[in-house]
Amino acid sequence: MVRVLDRNNLIRALKQVQRNKGAAGVDSMTVDELLDFLKQHWSKIRQQLAEGTYQSKPVLRVEIPKPDGRKRKLGIPTALDRLIQQAIAQIMQEEWEVDFHNNSYGFRPRRNAHQAIGYVQDTIREGYNWVVDCDLEAFFDKVNHDLLMTQLKAHHKDDMLLRLINRYLKAGVCINGIKQASLKGVPQGAPLSPVLSNVVLNNLDWELEKRQLRFARYADDFMVFVKSETAGKRVMSSLQRFVGASLRLTVNTQKSAVGRPWECNFLGFTFSRRGLRDLDKWIRRRLRCYILKRWGSKGYRMLRRLGVDRFLAWNTAKSAHGVWRLSGSPALTRALPNRYFRNLGLPEMATR
């Protein structure tokens, strides 16, 4: 709590909230009104936070369309609550980093989707040719408060902080003017929610580790790797049981399946067994167009002299099991955009 209320931490949080220019919460205070409000009321709020008497406002319910046509229920905290939560999140995410599993890649500092994809490819290369692809149903909305608080208490000694987080969980939602209690879930739109969601699924990570399974997780989307279809089916059903019984969450059966890694999507990337010859021929074609346009026939002669591989300079990599990864310069990625890879069912290109 002391570290949360540290001056530097608070101004970093304030800058982040202001930079986002997000919409107002239930009190209809905008982010540029926040600074004036803080000048007047901050000393009082700071004292309430230190004493554990601060009462947060409920979140504002706003619905936005999801890509599949359904609605996503956002919970927008007030600008002030976003500031306080961001200040907590900055401290919490660094403290939890040491306890989080290495194969969890979502919502974490210094980790990205490419690292998750890289791990997936290494795993496939080792001969794990069956995959259990899982997504959770309405993940944030269904997070169990008691389980989350138990998890937080086990790792965090600060009673004031725990109390404040609990108040945020129980702050309620405001749906067109009418306040409702929040009995479960973390709000989609609160700065603290992503790190709390990782705390919940950290249990799942270590359970998979205990069962000595290879996996990669990105938020609520995870892949577990096995070497046969029967093993995959067995893992899928035991996972459903574990997620339901121990985490009080449900696996989204529409978005989950046991299959071949090269037939499924993970983080918008597709894997393919297509051979290098096809790939090389296709890249050659694209490159010719790009180089002729950019440097004319001089560039084209240079390509012929150096060859595609040397020209790419950032090399194409081949794997033992026919899974390909390409890397390219930013300029090349612009010439060969990822949607071409997607349309052809090839793995996308990672810039480096």
Add this chain to the structure above:
DNA sequence: CAATCGTCTTA
């Protein structure tokens, strides 16, 4: 090469 804005992607 330090900082600040703007667009976009993944969950």
Add this chain to the structure above:
RNA sequence: AUAUAAGACGAUUG
């Protein structure tokens, strides 16, 4: 029309 993290691109100021 919110949040986090990473990344890409574009622009600007010294």
